[in-house]
Amino acid sequence: xxxxxxxxxxxxxxxxxxxxxxxxxxxxxxxxxxxxxxxxxxxxxxxxxxxxxxxxxxxxxxxxxxxxxxxxxxxxxxxxxxxxxxxxxxxxxxxxxxxxxxxxxxxxxxxxxxxxxxxxxxxxxxxxxxxxxxxxxxxxxxxxxxxxxxxxxxxxxxxxxxxxxxxxxxxxxxxxxxxxxxxxxxxxxxxxxxxxxxxxxxxxxxxxxxxxx
Numbered sequence: 577x578x579x580x581x582x583x584x585x586x587x588x589x590x591x592x593x594x595x596x597x598x599x600x601x602x603x604x605x606x607x608x609x610x611x612x613x614x615x616x617x618x619x620x621x622x623x624x625x626x627x628x629x630x631x632x633x634x635x636x637x638x639x640x641x642x643x644x645x646x647x648x649x650x651x652x653x654x655x656x657x658x659x660x661x662x663x664x665x666x667x668x669x670x671x672x673x674x675x676x677x678x679x680x681x682x683x684x685x686x687x688x689x690x691x692x693x694x695x696x697x698x699x700x701x702x703x704x705x706x707x708x709x710x711x712x713x714x715x716x717x718x719x720x721x722x723x724x725x726x727x728x729x730x731x732x733x734x735x736x737x738x739x740x741x742x743x744x745x746x747x748x749x750x751x752x753x754x755x756x757x758x759x760x761x762x763x764x765x766x767x768x769x770x771x772x773x774x775x776x777x778x779x780x781x782x783x784x785x786x787x788x789x
Contacts, residue, residue: 588620589619589620592619592620592623593623595619595622595623596653598649598680599619599622599646599649599650601677601680602616602644602645602646602649602677603618603619603646605644605673606643606644606646609673610644610670616643616644616646617643617646617647617650617737617780618646618780620779620780621647621650621737621779621780621783622646622647622649622650623650624779624783625647625650625651625654625709625735626650626654628654628707628735629651629653629654629655629659629707630654630655632706633655633656634655634659634705634706634732635656635658635659635706636659636660636662636703636704636705636706636707637659637661637662637705637706637708637709638661638662638664638698638703638705638707638708638709638724638727639651639661639662639663639664639708639709640664640698640708640709640710640711640712640720640724641664641665641709641710641711641713641737642663642664642665642670642674643665643667643670643674643711644670644673644674644677645663645674645677645678645681645687645689647709648663648678648683648687648689649677649678649681649683649687651707651709652681652683652686652687653681655686657686660686660688660703661686661687661688662688662690662703663687663688663689664690664691664694664697664698664712665690665691665712666691666693666712667691668691671691674689675689694720694723695716695719695720695723698720698723698727699723703727704729705724705727705728705729705732706728706732707732707735708724708728708732708733708734708735709735709737710724710735710737711736711737711738713755713758714738714741714755714758714759714762715754715755715757717736717758717759717761717762718765721762721765721766725771728788729788730788730789731787731788731789732787732788733785733786733787733788734772734784734785734786734788735783735784735786736762736766736783736784736786737780737781737782737783738781738782739762739763739776739781739782739783740776740778740781740782741755741756741759741782742781744756744759745759745760745763745782762784763776763784766786771789772787772788772789773786773787773789774787
């Protein structure tokens, strides 16, 4: 596998559709004001999510882990006008910032932002989903998956971010923390789940794509 150097990463981004101006502003302000800006999905992954939505044309999307809204806005950009995106984050300190950018994007009516514990909120959302994107607490990934799975339509997709976790998944000296253990548990669970088919893509920090049979 090719090592993604800074030069190669720049080349990749220079040969990817230019970042939308709202997302560019969101990226800049997130890096200035947020403690852990690397949690942002970013341009490459955002474009991947947008084009995934353009391909599968979801009518209902569930996102677990909003952060400052980059991925939710990206998915809205790639979805039809009748698509509703439910996005959940448990950090109420980010709510004002995130809602500001959802409004600025023009998708305020289509992105429904829930603040609280996803495991409490998911059962209360009376929807069936075509696409689920998981990008929250890594030690909870399997629980998020199991909570969302009954609400995913047959033929629907699940995307899970950070499943390579900076390479810690194959480094036994660095895989003892609960976040890495959570990712390892999730990856194993997916691989053994006969209800789905899956592929692990080396995009950004690893992206697991799962299709419910």
